[in-house]
Amino acid sequence: MKRLFNRYAELTIWTVALVCLAFTNPASQGHFSLCPFKAIGLTWCPGCGLGHAISYLFHGDIRSSFHAHWLGIPVVLALFYRIVVLLNTRHYRFN
Structure with missing residues (x-):
């Protein structure tokens, strides 16, 4: 069960990260950033x-x-590949 949760958590993180980057405008200078390096100047x-x-x-x-x-x-190619692998992974349960 924990492995299944980890798979969905990873899938969600990569998908949300790529969607957020797709909708941001990197050319804007005054945009909000969570970067710790930018926070210290x-x-x-x-x-x-x-x-x-x-x-x-x-x-x-x-x-x-x-x-x-x-x-x-x-990196984009690797992340898309990882998302496809996470979507196509089947977990078999043997008792």
């Missing part, structure tokens, strides 16, 4: 660059996506 963060890259990719701007972080495209 640093301007560069590898996680933010990856998030911006994924958001640019969902908006169809591949050049800006690659410029924000070069791993954006492979």
Whole structure:
């Protein structure tokens, strides 16, 4: 039962994260951020660059996506693959 819950939790987290990144506008400068590096005043963060890259990719701007972080495209492909695997996994119960 715990493994089943973990699978659905992971599926929900990845799906919600990708949907949120698809609806954000990475070009806006004054947007709200949960980044701890931005909270302390640093301007560069590898996680933010990856998030911006994924958001640019969902908006169809591949050049800006690659410029924000070069791993954006492979990460999106890996996350889509992981979501498909989580959706297609069947759990068999043997008593």
